Amino acid sequence: MGQRLVTGIIAGAGFIGLLIAGGWYYSVLLLLLALIGYWEFARLNKQSWKRIDVLLGFVAVTLISLPQLPFEWEMPASTTVIWLLMLVLLCGTVFTKNRINLEHAGVMLLGAVYVGLGFHYMAITRELPHGIFWSALTFACIWASDAGAYFVGKAIGKTKLWPSISPNKTIEGAFGGLAVAIITALVFAYFRPEWLAYGQALFIGLTAAVAGQLGDLVQSAYKRFRNIKDSGQLLPGHGGVLDRTDSWLIVFPLVHMLGLLL
Known part of the structure; x- marks a missing residue:
């Protein structure tokens, strides 16, 4: 640890x-x-x-x-x-x-x-106008979803989300991650309402949580299929690049394709 x-x-x-x-x-x-x-x-x-x-x-x-x-x-x-x-x-x-x-x-x-x-x-x-804001918003929602899913799952998680793919994930944790991601996006909207409307923030938080958790499950399924624990050893204690960015790789393209930024 x-x-x-x-x-x-x-x-x-x-x-x-x-x-x-x-x-x-x-x-x-x-x-x-x-x-x-x-x-x-x-x-x-x-x-x-x-x-x-x-x-x-x-x-x-x-x-x-x-x-x-x-x-x-x-x-x-x-x-x-x-x-x-x-x-x-x-x-x-x-x-x-x-x-x-x-x-x-x-x-x-x-x-x-x-x-x-x-x-x-x-x-x-x-590279977008106010690019730091949009990048920070997207990353914050992804990380908030991860943290919310982990802590809510630890506290009250009982129902397994997909045990054959990722045995530690729970449905309660998934909803906890969703709620925390949406709250995080709404906080960004509160501080910058001229850039981010509350409705837009809600959809960004929702997309980041759902797509981020899906990206995590995709990587888990792939590693289980290949019978490995981590994609690499670049980051001691964290695994490889794909282990750390599995959610990012799905969320960032999707929020752009859905027109949620700007």
């Missing part, structure tokens, strides 16, 4: 500091996390980073996750990068005579989209 707490404080302080700094400081941090997350995803699927399809995935994740390129180079659209990666991977099954097969291609494409788009939307949230 002590190691977990120290790691959390140090990593959290560094992350928040770079979020506040913004610009390339924050974008490069997110890119590094995305690349590590993609490497963890490849390793979970027993794919060597030396294989050409995995290396192409790293290139795709870089192009997808960055909000812009340096030196005013033109940034290709995410859909363009995803389609080109798909094309190259499918052609790779032909040119390698199925040493890279359809399963490899599908898994690595899925990983590039899952990780790359998740971090992409984190980056562009910071």
Whole structure:
């Protein structure tokens, strides 16, 4: 517990500091996390980073996750990068005579989209007008949902939410996380009503809680399928990047696609 707490404080302080700094400081941090997350995803699927399809995935994740390129180079659209990666991977099954097969291609494409788009939307949230506010709001709702689910579940949780996937989660904890996330969003609206209406805040809190808990369950199901405990060991006591960002990767794209920010 002590190691977990120290790691959390140090990593959290560094992350928040770079979020506040913004610009390339924050974008490069997110890119590094995305690349590590993609490497963890490849390793979970027993794919060597030396294989050409995995290396192409790293290139795709870089192009997808960055909000812009340096030196005013033109940034290709995410859909363009995803389609080109798909094309190259499918052609790779032909040119390698199925040493890279359809399963490899599908898994690595899925990983590039899952990780790359998740971090992409984190980056562009910071680029919005009042980007610190919108980023802090979304992260706060995710973390509030996690904390609420944990403490309410510990206190009164009796009914298992999905025992075959995550045996410690309870329905009472899930509703507790939902309530705390909504309250957190409403507090943001109270302090900045000119930027965030109460109705909008309610939907952001609701989305962050439901999608965040779903993202956590997705990662739990995937790790259980692969029979592993953690995606990596980057953060002592916390696991890997995917362990820590599973909720983020789902929530940030979704709040944008639903038009809930701004």
